[in-house]
Amino acid sequence: MESRVAVIGGGNMGYALGCSLVHKVLNKPEDLLIVERKGNRAEYILNALKCNVEQKINSRVREFGIIVVAVKPQEAEEALHELKEYIFERHIVISIMAGVPISFISDKLGGHERIVRCMPNLPGQIGVGITVYFGRYGFSAEDYVAVERVLSSMGAVLRVAEEDLIDGATAISGTGPGYMFYIIDSMVSAAVDLGFSYREAESMIAEFIKGSVELWLQSDLKPDTLLKMVASEGGTTEAALVVFNKHHLDEIIRDGIKAAYERAKKLIG
Ligand SMILES: NC(=O)c1ccc[n+]([C@@H]2O[C@H](COP(=O)([O-])OP(=O)(O)OC[C@H]3O[C@@H](n4cnc5c(N)ncnc54)[C@H](OP(=O)(O)O)[C@@H]3O)[C@@H](O)[C@H]2O)c1
Incomplete structure (x- = not known):
């Protein structure tokens, strides 16, 4: 289950991550779902990646163990509100949204605990980026392997011990x-x-x-x-x-x- 990934938002970052996942990490394109609300963009992604594509967050996300939230920070509340209905306890939620704290994500997802916050960067689009991440609690060694499998599709990966360092990473490697x-x-x-x-x-x-x-x-x-x-x-x-x-x-x-x-x-x- 953790080997299947859903990405919410098929914009610059979400699509680039989807490309890397399909080409480097996942066994088959069907192991990826991208939810992108813009119709023409969704169609483009479907043609390019041949993965699952939906235009609205729906019950299909339950088939995927890892959910990556890749919408703009100002769109976070709405997307998380939609996602809340379909999230289950085992889901690992990875946020790539700059400046959105885990407490905010957890709150909007009804107290969900298994949340990773990370900061990728632009060179990640060609697999030579660095992604800095923090997982709050409730993760086993196997969970971290599953998380790093996803993030390493964009390049190097660095796990940090404090969430505040993600804002630091935003100002250093992200920017x-x-x-x-x-x-x-x-x-x-x-x-x-x-x-x-x-x-x-x-x-x-x-x-x-x-x-x-x-x-x-x-x-x-x-x-x-x-x-x-x-x-x-x-x-x-x-x-x-x-x-x-x-x-x-x-x-x-x-x-x-x-x-x-x-x-x-x-x-x-
Ligand atoms: N760009 C970078 O170099 C970079 C680096 C590190 C981190 N990040 C983070 O990555 C995130 C995404 O950035 P981006 O540049 O990829 O943004 P983007 O191009 O605007 O992509 C977000 C996409 O998600 C769609 N969307 C928003 N809410 C949705 C929902 N509820 N359901 C389905 N689709 C939804 C948006 O559609 P609409 O256009 O209709 O809203 C848009 O197509 C941001 O949070 C940013 O902080 C970006």
């Missing part, structure tokens, strides 16, 4: 790809200013970012040590760092992440 694209976009513009074509700039920047991350992971050194290695006295890195430090870039980054964290805590408030 993080956005920070990267912001920085990448600025660097591409700077390279174009120096005379490179847009394509040349993109390929140089993509390669040095991949290479830097690979070096970091393989060397086992901390980022500040690697920074010292590259920033020799009187060199070009040092010249750039003088400017970054003059503008307190490290504080700006910390403040931005803090703002994302505060927003994560207020998403449904």
Whole structure:
């Protein structure tokens, strides 16, 4: 039963998760149900994945042991209200909704206990994301295996010991790809200013970012040590760092992440 998965909401994330599940994890497409209320979107999903598709939450969710809630935070109350009628005690409910606390989900589901809250990220759409998750209580080791089987279809998985860390993960790994694209976009513009074509700039920047991350992971050194290695006295890195430090870039980054964290805590408030 836990090997069959229902996903509520077939939008960006719900559909991407459905694709990964069908292609990597589930034995057959019939082990997946996607509930998507928009008719044209539901039809698209049916054609693309050949899985079960419904346009309204109904008794069919009882055939699936794991239910993933992938609607927008502001749509949570309505979707959970619809789901409440069909939920049974053994169901594992996984929420990917940013900023929606387990207590809220449990309350709307009539006190349901087996709830996992997680935070995936955009690269999960191509299987190279990181999903951070927290399970409140009532889970066995086998339950965690079943949960991680679903989440690992989107890439790496990290279980944390406190629910508050899910809001933290929202501000770090959930929002993080956005920070990267912001920085990448600025660097591409700077390279174009120096005379490179847009394509040349993109390929140089993509390669040095991949290479830097690979070096970091393989060397086992901390980022500040690697920074010292590259920033020799009187060199070009040092010249750039003088400017970054003059503008307190490290504080700006910390403040931005803090703002994302505060927003994560207020998403449904
Ligand atoms: N996008 C990201 O990178 C990202 C990363 C981490 C987490 N998340 C979380 O993932 C969740 C989904 O985000 P998204 O970008 O995939 O949103 P989305 O594209 O709007 O997808 C949600 C889909 O669910 C449908 N829906 C809403 N209520 C429904 C119901 N009761 N029954 C059936 N279908 C219903 C919506 O239809 P309507 O359009 O008609 O409302 C929409 O098609 C959010 O809670 C977000 O916080 C997103």
